[in-house]
Amino acid sequence: MTDGGGARKGAGDDDGPGPDVVRVTQSLRIPMSELQFKFSPSGGPGGQHANKVATRVELRFDVEGSPSIGPYQRSRLLEKLGPEVRVVVDEERSQLRNRQLAVERLRERLVAALHIEKSRRPTRPSKGAKERRLADKRKLSERKRSRRPGLDD
Numbered sequence: 001m002t003d004g005g006g007a008r009k010g011a012g013d014d015d016g017p018g019p020d021v022v023r024v025t026q027s028l029r030i031p032m033s034e035l036q037f038k039f040s041p042s043g044g045p046g047g048q049h050a051n052k053v054a055t056r057v058e059l060r061f062d063v064e065g066s067p068s069i070g071p072y073q074r075s076r077l078l079e080k081l082g083p084e085v086r087v088v089v090d091e092e093r094s095q096l097r098n099r100q101l102a103v104e105r106l107r108e109r110l111v112a113a114l115h116i117e118k119s120r121r122p123t124r125p126s127k128g129a130k131e132r133r134l135a136d137k138r139k140l141s142e143r144k145r146s147r148r149p150g151l152d153d
Contacts, residue, residue: 080113
């Protein structure tokens with residue numbers, strides 16, 4: 001992506017990433033120069049506009065060869081996503097909008113792959129919770145027993 005006439009390249013930590021950096025997490029920023037874009041005409045209906053404008057965007061990101069990714073992040077991404085991440089977008093009529101959507105979807109996939117679930121620590125129900133559960137079961141059992149025919153004889 002080209003510099004927007006005065007926009008800073010590689011913006012600092014305070015202002016957030018510039019237009020030429022994709023901020024995935026606090027510690028992972030990917031320069032746009034590492035992303036490979038390929039454009040082609042969108043399929044489906046749309047008439048003359050769809051036939052002559054290359055609005056479909058295919059975005060590829062090389063996980064194995066990226067210098068921006070640390071070794072731990074790289075191993076996690078390779079395990080979850082493989083050596084290359086590919087995103088295809090052709091939902092909008094604008095190439096720019098499809099490009100933005102592709103970058104955002106790539107970011108979301110990388111964030112999801114890097115996310116580590118907290119391990120669940122097994123716990124036991126409290127004494128009060130056990131007593132309430134058993135009391136509820138006794139009430140329900142009594143209610144059902146009272147509905148049975150022949151008990152009032």
